[in-house]
Structures are given as C-alpha cells and as structure tokens.
Amino acid sequence: MEICRHNDHVEISELDPFLAELLRQIPASGSPDGVAAAEQRLFSSPANRKETELCAEWKMYVEPELRRLFQSATETVAADLEQLNGNEKSLANRTLRIPAKHADAWLNALNQARLVIAAKNNFTENELGDHFRSPIGSRRDLSLFQINFYGFLQEFMLRDLGV
Amino acid sequence: MSALADSLFELRASYVSVSTMSREPRRGVGCRAQSKETEGTTHVLDETGSVTTAEPTKETHSEEDFDLPWQVVVHNDPVNLMSYVTMAFQRVFGYPREKAERHMLEVHHKGRSVLWAGMREPAELYVQQLHGYLLLATLEKIS
Numbered sequence: 001m002e003i004c005r006h007n008d009h010v011e012i013s014e015l016d017p018f019l020a021e022l023l024r025q026i027p028a029s030g031s032p033d034g035v036a037a038a039e040q041r042l043f044s045s046p047a048n049r050k051e052t053e054l055c056a057e058w059k060m061y062v063e064p065e066l067r068r069l070f071q072s073a074t075e076t077v078a079a080d081l082e083q084l085n086g087n088e089k090s091l092a093n094r095t096l097r098i099p100a101k102h103a104d105a106w107l108n109a110l111n112q113a114r115l116v117i118a119a120k121n122n123f124t125e126n127e128l129g130d131h132f133r134s135p136i137g138s139r140r141d142l143s144l145f146q147i148n149f150y151g152f153l154q155e156f157m158l159r160d161l162g163v
Numbered sequence: 164m165s166a167l168a169d170s171l172f173e174l175r176a177s178y179v180s181v182s183t184m185s186r187e188p189r190r191g192v193g194c195r196a197q198s199k200e201t202e203g204t205t206h207v208l209d210e211t212g213s214v215t216t217a218e219p220t221k222e223t224h225s226e227e228d229f230d231l232p233w234q235v236v237v238h239n240d241p242v243n244l245m246s247y248v249t250m251a252f253q254r255v256f257g258y259p260r261e262k263a264e265r266h267m268l269e270v271h272h273k274g275r276s277v278l279w280a281g282m283r284e285p286a287e288l289y290v291q292q293l294h295g296y297l298l299l300a301t302l303e304k305i306s
Binding site (some may be wrong): 006042044045046047048051054062065066069108113115117123125128129147154158159 | 294
C-alpha cells in the first residue's frame with residue numbers, strides 16, 4: 001500500500017484485498033450495534049451523573065445533533081469508499097482517492113470506528129499501546145490491527161493535510 | 164413571554180453577574196429576575212413584572228446556579244490520538260498549538276485538564292463541540 005498527498009486529495013494506491021476490506025469496513029465498524037459500552041463511548045455523559053437535569057437535557061437535545069454529525073461523516077466516507085466497489089475478483093492494486101475537503105469526515109469516521117472497536121473489545125491501555133503485536137491470530141488481534149491501521153490513516157491526514 | 168422573562172439575572176452587593184440566555188426550547192421552567200442581598204431583604208421580580216419582598220434567608224439560590232462558574236474538563240482516553248486531541252483543542256478553543264499541546268499532555272499524564280472556565284452556556288457549547296470530536300469532556304461546577 002502506498003499513501004501520498006496530492007494537491008486536493010490523498011491517494012491510497014496498491015491496496016491489497018485485506019487492507020481494502022478494512023477500509024470498506026470503516027462505516028460499519030463505527031456502529032455500536034446495540035453494544036452499551038460502545039454507545040456510551042460515542043455519546044458520553046456531559047457531566048457528573050448527579051447533574052441529572054443537565055444529563056437528561058443533553059440526551060434529549062444535544063445527542064440527536066451529535067448523531068446527525070456522526071452519521072453525516074460516515075455517509076461521506078461510505079460514498080468515497082464506493083471507489084473500492086466492483087465486480088473484479090481481486091481488489092489488488094486498487095486506488096482510493098480521498099478529497100481533501102472530506103478530511104474532517106474521514107477523521108471523524110475513523111475515530112468513531114476506533115472508539116467503537118476498542119469499546120466492544122474492551123481493550124486495555126497496554127494492548128492499545130502495543131503497536132508491535134503480531135501476527136494476527138485471533139479476531140481480537142484483527143480488531144487491534146484495525147484500530148492501529150485507522151490510527152495510521154488519521155495521523156497521515158493530520159500531518160500531511162494540515163487539518 | 165416577555166424579553167425579561169426570557170432572561171435570568173442576579174445582582175449581589177459585592178458581586179454582579181448578568182447572563183442573558185435564550186434557553187428555549189431546551190428548558191420549560193419559568194425564569195425570574197432576582198435581586199439578592201446576602202444579609203438583607205430579597206426582592207423578586209416575577210414574570211408579570213410585579214415585585215415581591217421576601218424575608219432574608221440563610222442562602223438563596225437562583226433556580227439553577229447559572230451564576231456559578233463552570234469549567235470544561237477533558238479526560239484521558241487511550242484511543243484518541245495525541246495529534247487528534249491537539250487539533251481538536253486548537254479548533255474548539257482557538258488555542259495556539261503550543262497551548263493545545265500543553266493541555267493534551269496534561270490530559271495524557273494527569274488524566275484530565277481544565278480547558279476553559281466561565282459561564283454555563285458557553286461551557287455547554289464547548290463540551291458539545293468536544294463531544295463532536297469524540298473527546299471525553301465534561302462540565303464541572305466550580306464550588
């Protein structure tokens with residue numbers, strides 16, 4: 001896989017099928033799927049639970065706005081990822097172009113995915129800090145790799161797009 | 164509802180704070196204006212515009228403690244990237260990079276950092292923006 005910045009977009013080329021599939025999973029990975037821990041992480045409490053009125057108002061008025069914001073980011077990313085759709089048997093050497101103006105949506109969607117995956121798997125801080133864990137031998141290892149891969153993309157966008 | 168009824172303000176002998184908040188439609192509670200004296204008589208201007216006088220009490224609170232300063236606190240999260248958190252602080256608070264990084268490192272090392280303090284309404288807006296970046300942010304009343 002190669003990733004480089006152009007004037008108005010980021011280009012991810014020579015994508016192997018595995019990484020292409022991980023990219024295609026970004027929108028779905030950001031969905032809590034009814035897992036309470038993931039839902040609570042995306043929509044965390046705005047104050048101590050003792051502030052019952054504030055928390056209740058937040059849930060009623062602010063949370064729907066946040067849901068719309070997150071949904072909008074996910075839809076933008078899903079639309080960009082349609083470049084990876086196709087009938088070809090192999091996704092080898094596919095190229096993904098991400099418009100620079102979509103960088104915020106990508107950062108948000110990648111963060112949603114990372115947080116939800118971490119919450120669903122209940123990863124410890126030590127596990128999340130272990131960037132040299134290999135090989136991928138379980139679904140849990142794969143999830144950790146996914147978090148790190150998405151983090152790498154975030155770092156690249158933050159650094160090279162000057163977001 | 165009159166413009167006065169839409170606002171809540173409070174006067175004190177030693178300290179004056181004025182806050183005008185358009186709370187609708189978030190709040191269904193009535194609003195009132197109140198003049199408060201620490202050791203003296205309390206004069207309350209109600210929604211109809213009439214003034215009532217109440218006997219001194221030990222301590223009188225407004226319906227909610229909007230006059231108290233609040234602080235915006237960001238808590239540590241092992242998932243969010245340091246660079247991402249720094250960027251969020253720069254964007255939300257307009258802090259220069261160095262200041263944003265200092266706060267980010269404080270969150271990282273101490274578990275939390277106070278990013279801002281002031282009236283409740285802007286504090287709520289800051290927390291909302293920080294939640295938009297998926298940071299763990301809370302409002303805390305400064306006691």
